[in-house]
Amino acid sequence: MADNEKKKGGDYTAGQIQVLKGLEAVRKRPGMYIGSTSSRGLHHLVYEVVDNSIDEAMAGFCSEVVVTIHEGDAITVVDDGRGIPVDVHPVEKVPGVELAMTTLHAGGKFDKDTYKVSGGLHGVGVSVVNALSTWLEVTVRRDGNKYHQRFERGVKTKELENQGPAEGRGTTVSFQPDPEIFTEIVYNFDTLSHRLRELAFLNKGLKIVLEDERGEERVREEYMYEGGLAEYVTYLRGSRKPMHDTIVYFETSKPEAEIELAMQYDEGFSENTHTFVNNINTHEGGTHLTGFKAALTRTINDYARKNKIFKKDESLSGDDVREGLTCVLSVKVMEPQFEGQTKTKLGNSEVRGAVEAAVNEQLSMFLDENPKAAKSIIEKSLQAARAREAARKARDLARKKSALEGGILPGKLADCSLNEPSMCEIYLVEGDSAGGSAKMGRDRQYQAILPLKGKILNTERARIDKILSNDEIRAMITAIGAGIRDDFDIEKARYHKIIVMTDADVDGAHIRTLLLTFFFRQMPELVEAGYIYIAQPPLYRVHKGKKEFYAYNDAERDEYIQRLGGSSGVSLQRYKGLGEMNPDQLWKTTMDPETRTLMRVEIEDGAIASQLFDRLMGDDVEPRRAFIEKNAKFVKNLDV
Numbered sequence: 001m002a003d004n005e006k007k008k009g010g011d012y013t014a015g016q017i018q019v020l021k022g023l024e025a026v027r028k029r030p031g032m033y034i035g036s037t038s039s040r041g042l043h044h045l046v047y048e049v050v051d052n053s054i055d056e057a058m059a060g061f062c063s064e065v066v067v068t069i070h071e072g073d074a075i076t077v078v079d080d081g082r083g084i085p086v087d088v089h090p091v092e093k094v095p096g097v098e099l100a101m102t103t104l105h106a107g108g109k110f111d112k113d114t115y116k117v118s119g120g121l122h123g124v125g126v127s128v129v130n131a132l133s134t135w136l137e138v139t140v141r142r143d144g145n146k147y148h149q150r151f152e153r154g155v156k157t158k159e160l161e162n163q164g165p166a167e168g169r170g171t172t173v174s175f176q177p178d179p180e181i182f183t184e185i186v187y188n189f190d191t192l193s194h195r196l197r198e199l200a201f202l203n204k205g206l207k208i209v210l211e212d213e214r215g216e217e218r219v220r221e222e223y224m225y226e227g228g229l230a231e232y233v234t235y236l237r238g239s240r241k242p243m244h245d246t247i248v249y250f251e252t253s254k255p256e257a258e259i260e261l262a263m264q265y266d267e268g269f270s271e272n273t274h275t276f277v278n279n280i281n282t283h284e285g286g287t288h289l290t291g292f293k294a295a296l297t298r299t300i301n302d303y304a305r306k307n308k309i310f311k312k313d314e315s316l317s318g319d320d321v322r323e324g325l326t327c328v329l330s331v332k333v334m335e336p337q338f339e340g341q342t343k344t345k346l347g348n349s350e351v352r353g354a355v356e357a358a359v360n361e362q363l364s365m366f367l368d369e370n371p372k373a374a375k376s377i378i379e380k381s382l383q384a385a386r387a388r389e390a391a392r393k394a395r396d397l398a399r400k401k402s403a404l405e406g407g408i409l410p411g412k413l414a415d416c417s418l419n420e421p422s423m424c425e426i427y428l429v430e431g432d433s434a435g436g437s438a439k440m441g442r443d444r445q446y447q448a449i450l451p452l453k454g455k456i457l458n459t460e461r462a463r464i465d466k467i468l469s470n471d472e473i474r475a476m477i478t479a480i481g482a483g484i485r486d487d488f489d490i491e492k493a494r495y496h497k498i499i500v501m502t503d504a505d506v507d508g509a510h511i512r513t514l515l516l517t518f519f520f521r522q523m524p525e526l527v528e529a530g531y532i533y534i535a536q537p538p539l540y541r542v543h544k545g546k547k548e549f550y551a552y553n554d555a556e557r558d559e560y561i562q563r564l565g566g567s568s569g570v571s572l573q574r575y576k577g578l579g580e581m582n583p584d585q586l587w588k589t590t591m592d593p594e595t596r597t598l599m600r601v602e603i604e605d606g607a608i609a610s611q612l613f614d615r616l617m618g619d620d621v622e623p624r625r626a627f628i629e630k631n632a633k634f635v636k637n638l639d640v
Helices: 030-034 039-058 098-103 126-131 190-201 229-237 287-306 349-370 372-403 432-441 464-467 470-480 508-524 524-528 554-563 582-589 606-617 619-633
Strands: 065-070 077-080 133-142 144-153 161-165 171-175 207-212 221-222 248-253 259-265 272-277 325-331 425-430 447-452 497-501 532-535 538-546 546-550 573-576 598-600
Touching: 030 039, 030 126, 039 077, 039 126, 039 171, 039 190, 065 190, 065 425, 065 497, 077 508, 098 126, 098 133, 098 144, 126 133, 126 171, 171 470, 190 221, 190 229, 229 259, 229 325, 248 349, 259 349, 259 372, 259 532, 259 619, 272 287, 287 325, 325 349, 349 372, 372 464, 425 432, 425 470, 425 508, 432 447, 447 470, 464 470, 497 508, 508 524, 508 532, 538 554, 546 554, 546 582
Parallel strands: 065 207, 272 325, 425 447, 425 497, 497 532
Antiparallel strands: 065 077, 077 171, 133 144, 133 171, 144 161, 207 221, 248 259, 259 325, 532 598, 538 546, 538 573
């Protein structure tokens, strides 16, 4: 790679490191820099270090990154890039590596000649990792020598030391997250694995290794994908059957952005589109996604008209052409502007036109060259359009009926008296018996109850017209009041807490999963807004005389039995269902805000969630069986 170093900013020296000062505030307000001091922030430390290695890979100077979790949850990241500069910075008068480790926003990524594009959402750099670690050590191999420096809580404890001749090149960063800062200091292998695999898909040909030295067995996973996004689409599609074998794939370079896209249709009904800017997952979309959607709709409609596939006056909407689509769009932009609540929405207006032009050109070419695939895609989209039209008619009919009846809510809904959505909550309760107890036990002022009968429709396997013809789902949609899918408006939601309350048994878990599938696929905005919760009813009532305790797991049950003087004279009641509790008990354990435990449903990663719902609720039995076999050992309180 050495002969490459004169291209693409190959002369990477300390002088190219630009400085925006101020590291003092990081330890005082860590959340401002890494989002949180919980598990999410802890994992962000690793991503911040890895991002530097990925920037080297994107510039063409790094081919392998190795991340190791050591005993005690220290982390080491090794790459074979050019190595952080060790020469003295012309202005700051300290070695480049020390500057990068101790100064906020110091790094080569601010110099356009060093990195054309770079990842790292916040751009805060490895200095923040240094500030929030008990200790950090950096070793640089470059110019035929090895250099080493150590820091503690962001402060250097020794000068940069030249340790003599060394082969190869690259940077090694090891650090120990500071328990004074983080509430959680144990790394989750699966969380790191998912992000590193994602980065390997997004940077084809780059090898990323994740090693876990904790525990008795050393775990090692390697991620390397020569096919890049095309392999990512196959991975995301999972077990769903593709409608065309050839994946639509292209990469092209335009003045506004470098664009890479892969897409494929399957026989499912869900859309699964993921967009990235400079390796950052743009969960909120942005101009690149808008450009893609516009081009996809226009190109497919143009092809169908040109080839006379449409009947008179037929045309397809954006929703129609995205049914059953799995797509990954990755753009590299020199100066991305991010907007939105979590700064993951691309705002660069010029990128929309670039993506639109590229997709129009490349997709048209694919459809012309693959007429059989084109016909099956358009036929599927037409079926989606007809189903959507049937659903629209059903909705219009329901609206007219509702207007005639004065906007009547479902008959079985026991609504609350308050009209302020932010103060109101609705319990979706499994079964009429539990619904009756909940209605009697609730606080009528702000708690609404909607009992649900039997198993809910599996919306993973159903089109919108079938979904809307289901009584229980219609009752939920009407009660929540915000509509569904393309007709959804979160401002109209009548409750800001929607609480799923099911029995603590296998059937209850199934109904809960069906409901979560419905919300994730049909009303994702409710999940994103943090409106969906799961109630946690107790498993046991432990009592002796006038003393009683409610236990939510076996360990609590045993502890309460001991507290009451052992098993002698202690009564133990195992709740198989919510209906076994009287209204007072249900209120005290599961509905009283002072004593209840609610679990908020959050989607940390849409791709993982989509795969999981497909595995659990899709048509293919084999992946579901494999999932159950793999996770059976974690199941507790199984009723058979």
